[in-house]
Every structure is written in structure tokens, then in C-alpha cells.
Amino acid sequence: MTVWAEHALNGISFGMLLFLLAAGLSLIYGLMKILNLAHGSYYLLAGYIGLAVIRATGSFLLAVAVATLAVTAIGAVMERFFLRRFHLDELPQTLLTFGFLFAFADLALWIWGGNPQTLPKPAWLAGSVELGDRAYPLYRLFLIAVGLAVGAALWWFQEGTRLGAMLRAGVDDEEIARGLGINVSLLFTLVFALGAFLAALGGVLGGPIIGVYPGADFDVLLLAFVVVIVGGLGSLKGALVGGLVVGLLDNFGKAYFPEFALFTIFVPMAAILAVRPTGLFGRE
Amino acid sequence: MSPRRAAVSAALALVLLALPYALTSYYLDLATKMLIFALFAMSLDLLLGYAGLASLGHAAFFGVAAYTVGLLELRVGASAWVAFPAGLAAATLTGAVYGVLALRARGTYFLMITLALAQVLWGVAFGWRSLTGGDDGLPNIPRPDLGLPWSLAGSTPYYYFTLLAVGAAAALLVCIVRSPFGYALRGIRESESRMLALGYNAWLHKYLAFVLAAAFAGLAGCLYAYYNRFVGPEYLHVIRSAEALLMVILGGAGTLAGPAIGAGVIVLLENLISAYTQRWLLILGGIYIAVTLFAPRGLVGLVHDYRSRRSGR
Secondary structure, three states: OOOHHHHHHHHHHHHHHHHHHHHHHHHHHHHHHHOOOOOHHHHHHHHHHHHHHHHHOOHHHHHHHHHHHHHHHHHHHHHHHHHHHHHOOOOHHHHHHHHHHHHHHHHHHHHOOOOOOOOOHHHHHHHHHEEEEEEEHHHHHHHHHHHHHHHHHHHHHHOOOOHHHHHHHHHHHHOOOOOOOHHHHHHHHHHHHHHHHHHHHHHHHHOOOOOOOOHHHHHHHHHHHHHHHHHHOOOOHHHHHHHHHHHHHEEEEHHHHHHHHHHHHHHHHHHHHHOOOOOOOOOO | OOOOHHHHHHHHHHHHHHHHHOOOOHHHHHHHHHHHHHHHHHHHHHHHHHOOOOOOOHHOOOHHHHHHHHHHHHHHOOOOHHHHHHHHHHHHHHHHHHHHHHHOOHOOOOOOOHHHHHHHHHHHHHHHHHHHHHOOOOOOOOOOOOOOOOOOOHHHHHHHHHHHHHHHHHHHHHHHHHEEEEEEEHHHOHHHOOOOOOHOOHHHHHHHHHHHHHHHHHHHHHHHHHHHOOEOHHHHHHHOOOOOOOOHHHOOOOOOHHHHHHHHHEEEEEEEEHHHHOOOOHHHHHHHHHHHHHOOOOHHHHHHHHHHOOOOO
């Protein structure tokens, strides 16, 4: 395996992580037209909660379960009691989610302090595998597998289940969907919670690679934004393709142009914007 | 201008002119900061309140101007006569480029794109250590030396300098929003399709508003670089953009006085609260949520509601 292939694998695994983080943002926007600026906070909170659980119990799986559950509940509360009041009113929604972003960031700083931390990898994923003549960390391959599995599950949920059909109906025409007796309000809460769950999953799984630190919420949010701008809001396929594109660009950029790391992501983003303002797979 | 309005304006001008005689230099510096952020918030309001464009990247222009001033003063040793206009020009130019990109999008995409574009500059300021000093920023920027017989280094002269600049800019902004151009912007905010049908070039109006807003934000950035005598990447950060958005909405979008008041309130609160607790961000987050829930039309809107209730309508 060449250095080049190693960068590519790193990029793909990071891209899968970005897919987890961006898929929720995209689903939420697709159905509710909410731009959730607190989406990166789900990553941050889940990372810290996961770390606390691992320190207390030593179990990575338990950390995933507790952190995702807690953050999913936070997401549901945010939607049900705050954002719902401003349905389709983008400015107040943006401000609200910004308020939550600040509040969560400061709470996390208060509780867990300002030192950057890394979640320990579980023992069963800590090793590496031989790929050709090089060793490659097993954990990154695991991330790729999780990303693919989540992508497949989401696709099946959207295309193959009754709930998914309701979701698609809600995205296409909310009023008609309501008229047909679909409980769109419940759907809103469910999808918002699902988005929070995906970002939380990204937080615990990404913790061993990106780490958790004050400001991680902004960094993650920004990357997720770029992913959905590139891929198009409201599209799962867009989140996946966008995630991979951004993951690869970020990895090669950091490797070859370290001082301009962000540029290698943003220049292609600007180029895509110039040609297709709604992203590769987005609709108006 | 109605006589009452003229009286209020004159009284305000008198108070502002007299402030250095009433305040200690600490509070005078705080007042200077409030003036600068009032201008920053008013510049964003030209976009948000009049053109109806919610930008989450307005700090880009503030920061670019501040960095241009800092770099020219420190790395080149240029005089303020060069650095100050160069900062303005840099912000305007950035606005001219970003406007082309951002105005391809609308609504949520506009929010995201302005945010992302501003964050690019933040990334450059943060990452390009050899030029910008990374997160150490550019310290020890001198106060502007305009070659005048009196120095601008002290609190009082710099306050008057800022007051003059912000006052002139505010007057210009008032002229802009009261001009036919300003009314066309309001028309586009309310119904772009109608304005198009009436033969207005909506894109050009929005583009000009974007560039003008960038220029005024750049003026605030220049003033702030000299005020704080420091420039750092946080000048460009989305936190600063969002803070400006909050100032505008807290005060009341679509009026120029509202955002200026909103800016004053936020700067004052930050100063007061930071003195007692480290948890300013948590409280600021709470303010965002409270304003959205309880005062969606801002302080100006609250006053309006109170007045109309009293007059029994």
C-alpha cells in the first residue's frame, strides 16, 4: 500500500464520519427547513458524555448507547419545545439554534474543562491490519464499515419503510401529507431526534480520531456545512458523496498544503457553488 | 425630520459630545467600543433589515479591514493615511467578491454560504502563522498617527475620532436607507418578484447593498483594530458574525437606531457580566433564546407594542 492509498483510506474514513455528521443536518433541513447550528454541539456533547462513561465503566459500547440516547433526547426537546414555535421562520430558528450552540459550548467547557481530550479506542478495535506491506489502523476501517452500514440503514428507512414513505411525503408537500392524515408534527420530532442521534454517533465514534475540545462544535458544524453545500441539502446521497469529497480533500490538503488546509475544502466548495448553487444533489 | 425627532437627535449628539467630561477613561473606552459595534450592527442591518438578507458571515469584512490595518501598520510600517483607506478598500473588495458568490443563493443557503465564506478567511488568519501570527494575532498596533497637531493615542481623542467616523457613517447610512435605492431594497425584501415586474434590477440592488454593508463593516473593523491595538482570528469568527446578528435583532431589524441600541446593550452586558462570572457565553446563549422567544421584533418592537397598547389600539 502506498502513502497515497493510505491518505485515500484516511480520507474515506473521515468522509464517513462527516457523512454521519452531515446526514442529520441534511435530513432535518429536508423536512423542516431548519438550519440547525447546534448540530456540532451534538457531536461535542456526545463526545464528552461518551468519554465520561468510558472513564466510569470502561465500556465503549455503553458509551455509545448512553451518549447517543442523551443527545437524542436533547434534540427532541429542542425541536418540540423551542423550534416548533417558529415553523418555517428561518431567522428566529437560526438565532435559537445559535443560542443553544453557545449555551452547550459553555456548559461543556464548565463541566469538562478546556483541555483537548481524545476518547480511547475500544481494545477490540485498537490494533491494526496488514494491508499489503503496511499496517493500517483497524479503527479507521471500522469507521468506514459503520458509515456504510448507517448509510444503507438510512436508505432502507427512507425507501423501504412506511415511516420513510411518510417522511418523503412530508418533504415533498407538508400540507398534503397532513391532509392525508400523516402526523407530520410527530415526524418532525422523530427526524430531529434521528439527526441528533446520527451526530451523537459521530461524536462518540469520531472522538478517538478528531477528539473533543472547546471549539470542536464549530469545526464539526463548519465541515458538515461544507458537506451539505457540496452535496446539496435534504439529500442523503448528497451527504454521502459530499462527505467523501470533503473527507478526501481535507486529508490530501492537510498532507500537502498544511498552512492552507481549509482552502483545499473551500475552493472546490466555491467552485461547486458557482456552477450549482444548490449543491450536487440538492433541489430548490 | 419632525421637531421631536430633531430634538432627540440634538440631545443625543450633545450627550455623546459631552461623555468624555463625565466618564473615567475606562468607561470612555467602553463607550468607544459601543460606538464601533453600533456601526458594525448598523452595517449588517442594511443587509438584514432593508434588503432582507440574513448573513452569518458579516465578520469577514470587519476582520479583513482590521487585518489589513494591522498588517500594514506592523509589517510595512505604513502610515494611518494609507492603512485606514486600505482597510476600507480590502473590506469593500472582499464584499464585492463574496457578494457575487453568496447572492447566487437565497434563504438558508445564503446563511450557510456567508458563514462558510467568512470561515475561509478565519482559516487563513488562523493557519497562515508567518503572515498573520496565527491565534497569537497581531499585537501592539499603534493608534493612528494622522500627522495632526494633537495625538489620537489617549482615550478622549480616540473617542472623538471614533465618534466623528461613526457619526458620519451613520448619517450616510440614514441617507442611503431614505434614498430611492433604500426604498427599492425594502421593496425587494417584501416582494422580489413584484420589483422585478416593475423593472428593478433586484440582483444589482442586493449586490450593491452587500458591498455597501461590507464597506461599513470594514470601517468598523479599521476603527476597532486601532481601538483594541490588536487583531486576532476571532475578529473573523462566526461568533462575531452571529453577535452582530443578535445586536440587530435585539435592537430591531429594519431601523437604524435599533441595531445601534442592540449593539450598545450587548457590549455593555458583556462587559458587566464578564466582570462577575466566566459564564458570559452561557448567558449570551440564553439572551439569544430569550430574544427569539420573547422579543422577536427587538427592543424597538417592544417599545412600539407598549406605545400602541397605551394609546388603546
